[in-house]
Amino acid sequence: MKNHSLLIYCTHGTYGRDDDTYGALLQANHTLAWGMDVTLVLVEDGVLVSKKGQNPSKIGLPSNLNELTDFIELGGKLLVVSESLEQRGIRKEEIIDEAEVISFRDIVPLVENHDLSLTF
Amino acid sequence: MTKDEYEIDLGFIITKAPLESSLGEGLLTLAHHAINNGKNVGFFFISDGVWFVKKNQKNTTINKLKNLIEKGATITVSKDNLDAAGIEKTDVLEGITISEKPYQDLVALVMEKWRRVMTI
Amino acid sequence: METGDDDMNNPDTEKPSKVLTILLIKGPYVSEAADIAFQTALKAKQMGYIVNVFLYLDGTWNSHLTGDKNYNNPGDWLKRLIRKEIQVTLCERCSNARDLTEENIIKGVKIAGSTKLIDYLRDSDKVLTFGG
Numbered sequence: 001m002k003n004h005s006l007l008i009y010c011t012h013g014t015y016g017r018d019d020d021t022y023g024a025l026l027q028a029n030h031t032l033a034w035g036m037d038v039t040l041v042l043v044e045d046g047v048l049v050s051k052k053g054q055n056p057s058k059i060g061l062p063s064n065l066n067e068l069t070d071f072i073e074l075g076g077k078l079l080v081v082s083e084s085l086e087q088r089g090i091r092k093e094e095i096i097d098e099a100e101v102i103s104f105r106d107i108v109p110l111v112e113n114h115d116l117s118l119t120f
Numbered sequence: 121m122t123k124d125e126y127e128i129d130l131g132f133i134i135t136k137a138p139l140e141s142s143l144g145e146g147l148l149t150l151a152h153h154a155i156n157n158g159k160n161v162g163f164f165f166i167s168d169g170v171w172f173v174k175k176n177q178k179n180t181t182i183n184k185l186k187n188l189i190e191k192g193a194t195i196t197v198s199k200d201n202l203d204a205a206g207i208e209k210t211d212v213l214e215g216i217t218i219s220e221k222p223y224q225d226l227v228a229l230v231m232e233k234w235r236r237v238m239t240i
Numbered sequence: 241m242e243t244g245d246d247d248m249n250n251p252d253t254e255k256p257s258k259v260l261t262i263l264l265i266k267g268p269y270v271s272e273a274a275d276i277a278f279q280t281a282l283k284a285k286q287m288g289y290i291v292n293v294f295l296y297l298d299g300t301w302n303s304h305l306t307g308d309k310n311y312n313n314p315g316d317w318l319k320r321l322i323r324k325e326i327q328v329t330l331c332e333r334c335s336n337a338r339d340l341t342e343e344n345i346i347k348g349v350k351i352a353g354s355t356k357l358i359d360y361l362r363d364s365d366k367v368l369t370f371g372g
Contacts, residue, residue, distance in 0.1 A: 031358050034355060036361065167273075223282075
């Protein structure tokens with residue numbers, strides 16, 4: 001096995017782009033379940049998937065928080081970019097407690113220290 | 121391959137136009153952080169990404185790109201896509217390599233010259 | 241266009257055994273992502289690399305383009321990938337969601353679970369995502 005660690009750069013987090021959002025989370029969870037270390041970086045609109053209190057039942061979709069919860073329980077590392085939160089008016093208290101907030105510049109060493117990265 | 125066998129620490133492939141989304145500018149910013157931390161970076165602009173290299177733009181991305189060029193980033197752009205966009209060579213920022221065989225050059229960069237790669 | 245069918249046996253080309261995996265997550269025509277993904281795959285194969293292509297999410301729709309068209313057709317690129325023996329796999333879950341089956345996709349494209357992608361991720365030297 002050449003690669004042991006994967007960084008998922010998730011740039012979508014809304015139900016209007018749910019295929020990209022859900023697709024990223026699903027892949028993160030599958031990869032984690034199959035033994036690779038996975039770090040999920042939520043950036044740009046990706047930060048929106050970490051928002052507490054989501055209830056998309058009336059639009060016929062499952063909550064992406066379910067996948068995020070699974071990700072954390074499987075041992076994934078969840079990082080949310082502070083600049084993207086601020087641009088969108090979201091405070092730390094409004095996102096799930098398990099998310100670690102990082103600065104955009106912190107992404108550089110993350111990319112370097114993971115064997116691979118995928119962008120969704 | 122060891123780190124020293126790669127010329128470029130971080131490579132970025134950009135397929136989106138500069139104002140189409142904030143993702144491209146985000147990667148320019150990441151590149152800045154990387155260079156400021158002593159890393160070598162490279163960019164490959166293809167598809168709508170070629171619009172990043174056009175002179176005379178009035179937006180923040182062009183200044184970031186110029187700055188990266190001054191700091192030694194290796195920038196390549198696909199001639200096929202420049203032609204498609206009607207961008208003449210004389211209208212491309214200085215310090216940028218125009219690739220006459222974009223896919224060959226892209227693959228060579230990704231597989232042999234770039235240690236890590238991100239795409240948008 | 242630089243990618244051709246005729247240039248496979250260039251004696252000057254080394255034959256490294258490095259592996260490139262391409263993950264495509266966008267369908268045909270909505271952007272150039274599919275065209276770029278497939279042309280990159282073809283060129284990498286021509287240059288001697290081992291290439292895997294995994295079609296995920298709407299990327300799976302590219303496999304549905306079984307017919308001929310007199311305009312740029314990502315399905316044609318996919319057929320070329322198959323002819324060049326590049327492994328092309330559709331995500332099973334995404335295919336089910338879109339009613340894509342072996343009966344209505346390009347022959348030679350395989351359908352497999354996402355564990356196939358994970359195998360590719362584990363064993364590739366580089367992975368590129370197109371359509372993100």
